[in-house]
Amino acid sequence: MNPQLPRSRDEWFPSSVILEHRGPYPAEVLGHRRDGMILPRFTAAIARQIADDTPAESPGVPVIRFTSNAVEVLGPGHPPAVLEHCTPDTAGQYAFGHGTLPWREHTTTDPSRFTRALEEAQASGYPPETLDAWTIAFADHGHRMAVLAVFRTPDEDAAAYDALYNALYSSGLSSYETTAVHADHAELAARRHFSRERARLAPGDTVWPTVAPATRITADPH
Known part of the structure; x- marks a missing residue:
């Protein structure tokens, strides 16, 4: 843990x-x-x-x-x-x-295609970008994010990178990419960043465009 x-x-x-x-x-x-x-x-x-x-x-x-x-x-x-x-x-x-x-x-966006793509990528194995590079996949609901998974970012030349990006994009899902020592730290950085970006939004407010897959955010110091 x-x-x-x-x-x-x-x-x-x-x-x-x-x-x-x-x-x-x-x-x-x-x-x-x-x-x-x-x-x-x-x-x-x-x-x-x-x-x-x-x-x-x-x-x-x-x-x-x-x-x-x-x-x-x-x-x-x-x-x-x-x-x-x-x-x-x-x-x-x-x-x-x-x-x-x-x-x-809870999310109203269907994550099943992305979930299958992630399971396939992790089962087959893929080279990570670096050991401290993480992707935080989520559904963008305007005032809140619903985190779906936190996983090591594949190297951009790996087939898994394109497969996961395409699954997120086609499903209307989002992701941040950042660096951190642990997955928990990466998720916290993502939630902090999203919260700052959407601080003035209320539940039900419409946001367009939503966060794009593979959006880079800076590392969050602890």
Whole structure:
């Protein structure tokens, strides 16, 4: 697991997440992940909605319970085991399901062609541009980005570079290219850059053109 980054207030970014087939739910996500999983937080109203949307009889899905002062994630058993007990943070939001729930960022853009291209490229192997060069693929939703994958940037002469670029372009998806020691650092740099660029936008605002694939951004110092 990559070393975690500081969880200061400005490390949270606007997002929208889904849980299995439930949602989407407005959220903020941290700029880094835990074991590849996004880390969201929610207002009290949204946390209560998520709890209401998660029926106790769903097989294999932890039960989410909203109490007067906490969100609890419950596991199987009688009585059920409390996997997580989450109280509001200093911003009054609930950051729960980190490591216990399969959150995913929501996008209305179909990423399947890009996902297949990335799986094929990684399965066959490709020479990277450098070991610290990263691509952050995402769907551009104006005021927020939905990160799809962070992977080492292929060398521009490698077939994988063109295949991935074409899959992103034809699907209406975006990507940043940057340098960083770790994938988490590259993702944080991308979220910071996007947030600065779109700081004045509100949900629902239309942006055109969206970020183009292979847009270069500067490395983000830590």
